[in-house]
Amino acid sequence: MGQLEDFRMFALIVEQESISKAADHMGIAKSAVSRRLSLLEDQLGTALIQRTTRQWQITEAGRLLYERTQQVMVDVDDIFADLSAQKHDEHGQIRISIPMQFGLSYLSPVLLKFSDEYPNINLTVDFTDRLVDLIEENYDLAIRISQLKDSSLISRKLADVTHLFYASPDYLKSAPPLNTAEDLKNHKLIQYGPLKRFKWNFIGPKNKEFSVSLSSHMNTNNSEFMLAAAAAGKGVARLPSFFASDYISSGKLVTVLNDLKQEPFGMHALYPGSKHLPRRVRVLLDFLSEHCQLKHRKEVGDTA
Template identity: 35%
Template structure:
């Protein structure tokens, strides 16, 4: 048995959802695909899939094996693509989806430099903070912020994303500086609609409580608007440093309760696993990797200001 072919059959069954769909995608018979997967399980001495007449699902061992197999096959395909297309210039339209605020602040220069290096690549950038479907909506790459769950998609981290609790000095002078988490319930909080990007740290117990002594909750699905409201003295806001850093460096906002800041999340480039990754996608992934620095330049600006 060719281990790589068997691994491809297994990954295809998982991503396509059934043996018949995998067979169609691989241009093989369902019987051969089933044979590959069965022999793979036999060689590993572990069951990878639960099979019923209606569907297949991963076992616990299958979940772990799928993640590793996917990365192994991706590495093999990328190596083949690099060797086979070494002399080929990437071209075509690259469809990218990205979060609104991040794109406005931090994508313009990157995309300009990318197209200067690869002038035959057209870029179609769509801005949206909702969770788009990479495959169904026809995107080559989706830039996504958060703590990503395991899926059949490939996700490469581009940069860490630090979350900061901030307020304007004028607001804090009027309402007091919170010294502990419990103090937050006495402050006006500017709510970000997609709060799940930050996880479920204990700080949200206080940010989400409705027993604030201040009236007039403010909810918005855009971080720039919320940061602007915080600068104007509207309350306390929890937002990524890539949005708040300029205001912090100017002194328009100050960080409060830094010890309660959630763990950093990540900016990821997400794309569908394909047998042969298009040159335009591979070149963009290579280009964006490490582009923003370590730490990212927006965090470095805060560090430099504090030194």
């Protein structure tokens, strides 16, 4: 394990950009770190760091060593974690990007429960609707709700996301009949996004897809506002089921067109295909999948 520990030491020097800081982090003398670095360079027969009293720069050989040993060290950590099979042995950092409203209203309790069960895993959760670049911005995971297009990223589906139609009881009392997809043309529609004219897709008899061209009465990029507008009698809104549970429970909204089938959106976890997936990230993926599928089954049962 001596050489592996030397690799860890070297990685720490690179990440801290300082032999002194690496020594402080390890709790040993700077001279001991310098000596071990020199011995490692002698073993490899090449300089890993060009250092003077004023300059510090990693060499090409040093950069190659750092990149090649990262996966080796993760693999070794995974072996120990797999053999120990104890939650408290899981440790490290996970950086994850989640859509703002979905993350706050749906995933927050799941992530907090994960933190309780895996206290040594440090989560950095970025709630943003921006499509982050996982590789350039060094994210481990991104959660997205969509019908995914082709991507260089690897996708794992965590659960289906069911979209339902919502309206207030007061709106429905005075509104035209609403029994078919075509009936939507006669209603005030609250649309997510800026499009005034759009199409909603449905699945008809024999699983044949069809679409209905519609126009919006109100547009917004905020799901909470859509729910508030629908509850205030402003029209019919189509939203993921997890957003509306409180409104349904309070009676402010009811579901309509429950017999209409739609292709479900997927809740996907994305991660770079070129990046080794540490065990702690795989543990989080399994945890999210289990709990999100359970939540989805409860929601479908609640709205049936």
